[in-house]
Amino acid sequence: MARAVTSQRKALNTVVAWSIGLLIFFPILWTILTSFKSEAEAIANPPVFMFFDWTLENYSVVLERSNYMRFLTNSVIIAGGSTLLGVLIAVPAAWSMAFVPSRRTKDILLWMLSTKMLPAVGVLYPIYLLCIRLGVLDNRAALVVILMLINLPIIVWMLYTYFREIPGEILEAARMDGATLKDEILYVLTPMAIPGIASTLLLNFILAWNEAFWTLNLTSVDAAPLTAFIASYSSPEGLFFAKLSAASTMAIAPILILGWFSQKQLVRGLTFGAVK
Amino acid sequence: MGRIQLKQVKKAFGDVVVIPPLDLEIVDGEFVVFVGPSGCGKSTLLRLIAGLEDTTSGVIEIDGEDATALPPAKRRLAMVFQSYALYPHMTVRKNIAFPLRMAKMDQAEQDRRIEAAAKALNLTDYLHRRPGQLSGGQRQRVAIGRAIVREPAAFLFDEPLSNLDAALRVGMRMEISELHKKLKTTMVYVTHDQVEAMTMADKIVVLQAGVIEQVGSPLDLYHTPRNKFVAGFIGSPRMNLVEGTEAAKHNATTIGVRPEHIDISTTEGLWQGTVGVAEHLGSDTFLHVHGVPGCDPVTVRIAGDVALNHGDTVHLTPRADQIHKFDAQGLRIS
Ligand SMILES: Nc1ncnc2c1ncn2[C@@H]1O[C@H](COP(=O)(O)OP(=O)(O)OP(=O)(O)O)[C@@H](O)[C@H]1O
Numbered sequence: 001m002a003r004a005v006t007s008q009r010k011a012l013n014t015v016v017a018w019s020i021g022l023l024i025f026f027p028i029l030w031t032i033l034t035s036f037k038s039e040a041e042a043i044a045n046p047p048v049f050m051f052f053d054w055t056l057e058n059y060s061v062v063l064e065r066s067n068y069m070r071f072l073t074n075s076v077i078i079a080g081g082s083t084l085l086g087v088l089i090a091v092p093a094a095w096s097m098a099f100v101p102s103r104r105t106k107d108i109l110l111w112m113l114s115t116k117m118l119p120a121v122g123v124l125y126p127i128y129l130l131c132i133r134l135g136v137l138d139n140r141a142a143l144v145v146i147l148m149l150i151n152l153p154i155i156v157w158m159l160y161t162y163f164r165e166i167p168g169e170i171l172e173a174a175r176m177d178g179a180t181l182k183d184e185i186l187y188v189l190t191p192m193a194i195p196g197i198a199s200t201l202l203l204n205f206i207l208a209w210n211e212a213f214w215t216l217n218l219t220s221v222d223a224a225p226l227t228a229f230i231a232s233y234s235s236p237e238g239l240f241f242a243k244l245s246a247a248s249t250m251a252i253a254p255i256l257i258l259g260w261f262s263q264k265q266l267v268r269g270l271t272f273g274a275v276k
Numbered sequence: 277m278g279r280i281q282l283k284q285v286k287k288a289f290g291d292v293v294v295i296p297p298l299d300l301e302i303v304d305g306e307f308v309v310f311v312g313p314s315g316c317g318k319s320t321l322l323r324l325i326a327g328l329e330d331t332t333s334g335v336i337e338i339d340g341e342d343a344t345a346l347p348p349a350k351r352r353l354a355m356v357f358q359s360y361a362l363y364p365h366m367t368v369r370k371n372i373a374f375p376l377r378m379a380k381m382d383q384a385e386q387d388r389r390i391e392a393a394a395k396a397l398n399l400t401d402y403l404h405r406r407p408g409q410l411s412g413g414q415r416q417r418v419a420i421g422r423a424i425v426r427e428p429a430a431f432l433f434d435e436p437l438s439n440l441d442a443a444l445r446v447g448m449r450m451e452i453s454e455l456h457k458k459l460k461t462t463m464v465y466v467t468h469d470q471v472e473a474m475t476m477a478d479k480i481v482v483l484q485a486g487v488i489e490q491v492g493s494p495l496d497l498y499h500t501p502r503n504k505f506v507a508g509f510i511g512s513p514r515m516n517l518v519e520g521t522e523a524a525k526h527n528a529t530t531i532g533v534r535p536e537h538i539d540i541s542t543t544e545g546l547w548q549g550t551v552g553v554a555e556h557l558g559s560d561t562f563l564h565v566h567g568v569p570g571c572d573p574v575t576v577r578i579a580g581d582v583a584l585n586h587g588d589t590v591h592l593t594p595r596a597d598q599i600h601k602f603d604a605q606g607l608r609i610s
């Protein structure tokens with residue numbers, strides 16, 4: 001009985017977990033609270049926590065001043081498009097790495113992941129020039145492709161770890177049963193990997209949604225997503241903390257809600273299949 | 277039809293040659309069993325036939341047609357895996373239907389075949405279940421059902437019973453044998469259980485390190501093993517292999533006598549020894565006798581129960597007409 005968990009112990013765990021959770025969540029909570037304050041209250045010293053005049057003024061100003069829906073649409077298209085495209089490309093790639101590995105498969109995986117270790121700004125210049133040359137600066141399709149490429153290593157790596165858990169004999173059985181490669185991936189592999197694919201989709205949607213470096217540098221108006229929407233309120237002159245907070249809240253709200261409803265999948269995704 | 281011919285088929289993984297060039301003919305309708313010690317290449321050979329592994333060189337013909345380069349799906353062979361390899365996300369019905377769906381068979385015919393297979397395999401009540409909700413024996417039956425609905429040219433089995441408990445194994449062994457009698461389709465069956473091999477096979481292929489040691493009917497192998505390896509491998513308990521002066525008396529390097537071909541007496545006999553372990557099974561008694569020169573221990577099988585135990589002195593006499601003689605290379609001297 002050495003490992004028995006007493007109820008006291010459980011309560012303690014709960015308290016600690018909630019404390020850490022709240023600590024991490026605090027900046028977001030603060031942002032949300034600030035979005036309901038007046039500009040003066042937002043910078044009040046000492047700061048006010050809950051007891052201020054709640055107002056929706058910031059939201060109406062922000063909605064009036066910028067076209068939230070356009071930014072939102074761009075975010076959905078860019079994050080969704082790049083994620084879907086990425087998974088379409090990554091499924092066959094991960095299939096081959098997991099089920100017909102060569103001697104170099106491990107090296108290739110590591111090399112792919114190593115591209116994530118390069119600071120993005122290192123390739124900003126060439127990519128920026130490329131976009132100009134191709135005439136795709138501030139273009140949604142271009143951003144879909146670029147963000148897809150940025151996140152592809154992670155998508156492949158995640159799918160690879162999920163696929164590795166699937167016994168190869170089942171795929172061989174499908175082959176014996178007359179399945180073509182397409183049938184095998186479509187009717188056997190994919191349905192078996194649905195939980196893994198779902199968490200991969202989700203995690204990458206969030207990564208793409210939050211991606212700010214490329215979206216800020218490669219867009220101006222037409223393709224600008226919510227990250228640009230937030231950035232437009234962080235001006236060095238003037239005090240617009242409350243409005244900035246309102247814009248931020250509006251930008252993160254969709255993803256926050258999505259994350260809330262898919263916690264389970266997310267945890268699985270973030271632990272890279274280590275937890276079953 | 278299901279005639280399979282291997283011509284100089286070789287398989288190497290990298291530099292490691294697992295199967296040196298090998299010839300084998302499997303006649304249509306035959307039940308062929310591959311046996312051999314672990315790691316000898318039984319599964320590899322079966323997977324070569326299935327098309328799940330590429331041959332390094334050589335030709336595989338199915339019904340006279342070169343199938344060496346055909347993908348598994350095109351070889352008209354069905355395989356039953358040791359792990360069953362059922363599709364966990366599909367119901368039993370969908371599992372069995374999968375090969376028919378891949379063949380784009382019309383729905384009515386699919387249903388007819390599934391019902392027939394389910395009835396034959398006692399699966400009718402389980403068609404709506406997932407594999408996860410079945411016992412090991414039932415899963416095995418689903419795997420067989422999935423194989424038979426296609427009416428393949430031949431069935432390939434890779435140790436299909438090794439995950440089942442002993443009682444179930446005997447039952448399934450009979451079911452597969454009966455299935456073969458009924459369907460008369462070629463079956464290639466891999467096992468390391470020589471009882472399975474002896475009871476099910478029309479023809480046994482004994483493999484060692486990727487080399488075919490002997491091909492023959494179970495009783496051929498039992499009565500006239502071609503070499504020492506086959507002699508020791510086929511039969512249970514193992515044949516006693518005696519070397520030295522006793523063998524020299526027969527002008528051989530080694531002589532072999534099966535445990536059931538040794539007469540025992542407490543008073544007189546050719547060899548004298550002491551009982552080490554005595555195994556009383558009721559139907560039979562196995563004695564492991566120490567002290568016979570050139571073979572230790574000598575195993576003796578006596579029908580029925582005999583009152584001999586550890587420490588008893590016994591005299592053994594091999595039956596003269598049941599002695600197998602082998603030369604220095606281990607080959608049979610006839
Ligand atoms: N993919 C592979 N790569 C390298 N070597 C392999 C591979 N598959 C099998 N081998 C080797 O080939 C040899 C034969 O393997 P195989 O699985 O055919 O043996 P087996 O007779 O089926 O054994 P068992 O009774 O244990 O199943 C073994 O030495 C094994 O290590």
Ligand SMILES: [Mg+2]
Binds near residue numbers: 318
């Ligand atoms: Mg094997």
